[in-house]
Amino acid sequence: MEEGVTVGEPGSDVVRLAHDVRLACMRVSRRVRFESSEELAPHQFSVLARLAVRARTLKELAECERISPPSMSRTVAALVETGWVARADDPDDGRLVVLSLTEEGAAVLVAERAKRDVWMAERLESLSPQERATLAAATDILEAVMAQ
Amino acid sequence: MEEGVTVGEPGSDVVRLAHDVRLACMRVSRRVRFESSEELAPHQFSVLARLAVRARTLKELAECERISPPSMSRTVAALVETGWVARADDPDDGRLVVLSLTEEGAAVLVAERAKRDVWMAERLESLSPQERATLAAATDILEAVMAQ
DNA sequence: TATTGTTATACTCTATAACTATA
DNA sequence: TATAGTTATAGAGTATAACAATA
Numbered sequence A, B: 001m002e003e004g005v006t007v008g009e010p011g012s013d014v015v016r017l018a019h020d021v022r023l024a025c026m027r028v029s030r031r032v033r034f035e036s037s038e039e040l041a042p043h044q045f046s047v048l049a050r051l052a053v054r055a056r057t058l059k060e061l062a063e064c065e066r067i068s069p070p071s072m073s074r075t076v077a078a079l080v081e082t083g084w085v086a087r088a089d090d091p092d093d094g095r096l097v098v099l100s101l102t103e104e105g106a107a108v109l110v111a112e113r114a115k116r117d118v119w120m121a122e123r124l125e126s127l128s129p130q131e132r133a134t135l136a137a138a139t140d141i142l143e144a145v146m147a148q
Numbered sequence C: 001t002a003t004t005g006t007t008a009t010a011c012t013c014t015a016t017a018a019c020t021a022t023a
Numbered sequence D: 001t002a003t004a005g006t007t008a009t010a011g012a013g014t015a016t017a018a019c020a021a022t023a
Helices: A015-036 A041-053 A056-065 A069-082 A101-122 A129-147 B014-034 B042-053 B058-065 B069-082 B104-124 B129-147
Strands: A083-089 A097-102 B087-091 B097-101
Touching: A015 A101, A015 B014, A015 B104, A015 B129, A041 A083, A041 A097, A041 A101, A056 A069, A069 A083, A069 A097, A069 A101, A097 A101, A097 B129, A101 B014, A101 B129, A129 B014, A129 B104, A129 B129, B014 B104, B042 B058, B042 B069, B042 B087, B042 B097, B042 B104, B058 B069, B058 B097, B069 B087, B097 B104
Parallel strands: none
Antiparallel strands: A083 A097, B087 B097
16 A cells, blocks of 8 residues: 655745755755765864854853753863864853864864865856856845844 | 964855855755754655655665665664654565655655745745845756756 | 675764852 | 853764675
8 A cells, every 4th residue: 555655846936935045055065064074073163163263161152053061061072182172261260161273273174164165166167157146146145144 | 372263264266156155055054954843853854855756775765865774774763663654575676675755754744844945935035036036046056066 | 695674782962960160 | 059061871863793584
C-alpha cells in the first residue's frame, strides 16, 4: 500500500517570492558551509567573528550566539586551548571574564573568511556586469529586510 | 598585554560581491532556521524534502545529505518511528530498503515549508514592486550559479 | 568477493542542574 | 541574595569499524 507521497511546490505572490528567496539563500549557505570550511567548525568561526568586532564576556557571547553559558564555556575553552582566544579578568568586576581575539585567532578568521569568499567568487566570475549589479542590489535589500 | 585584536572587513571587486552575497544568504538562512522551525529538526526536514521528490534507498539518502550510512540509518529510524517515513523492501534486490514519505510525513513537510515561507513573506511585504523584482531576478541568478 | 544496511562504540555540541566565587 | 562562570551529567547527531544478509 505505502508507495510514498510526492509533494509539489506551493505558492503565489509574495509567498512565492519568499519561498524562492529562502531556498536560494539556504542553498548558497549550505554549499558555502560544505565546500569551503575545514579546520574551523561553524560555531568556532562564529565566536571568532563576534570577538573580531570587540572583546566580550562569556555571557554576552552565549546570548548573541543563543546557546547556554556552559556550552559557550566549552567552546571558548577549546579556542583558548588552540591559542585563538585570550581570557582576561575584568579589573572592575572580579566575576567577569573578558574574552578577546589573539593575533593568531585574527589570522585564522581572516583566512577562513577569504576561503569562503574565494569559493563564492569563483562562481560569480562567469556573470555579466548587469547580473552582478542585480546581485549587489538584492543583497542590499536583503540586509535591510533582515535588519527589521 | 593581550588586549584583543579587531579585524575589519576585506575585499574589492568580485570578491567583495561574493562576500556580500554570502553574508546576506547566510544571514537569511540563519534567521529562517532560528525563528520558523520547532518540531522538525533541520536534518529531518532535509530528509523529508528529499523523499518528497521521490522514494530513495538509504545509501542514496546518505549520499545526497553527505552523511554516513549509519548516521542516515539512525535519522531514518526516528522518522519511521514517528510515522513520517515508510520502509519497504525492494522486490528486485533484497539488500535494498526503499524509503518513502507517508501521508503524515507529507503533511508535516508542507506545514513546515509554509511556516518558513510565511516568516519570510512577512518581511518582504514592505518592499516596493521594483525591489521584489530585483530579489526575484537575483534568486534566478543564484539558482543558476549554484547549479554550475 | 562486493554491496547494502545495521549494530557497537566514541566524539562533539548542545542542554539543565548544581557548585564556586564575587557583588 | 543575585550574578558570572565552571563542573557534572545527559541527550542529539555525527563518525568509523565490525557484522549480517544478499548479489
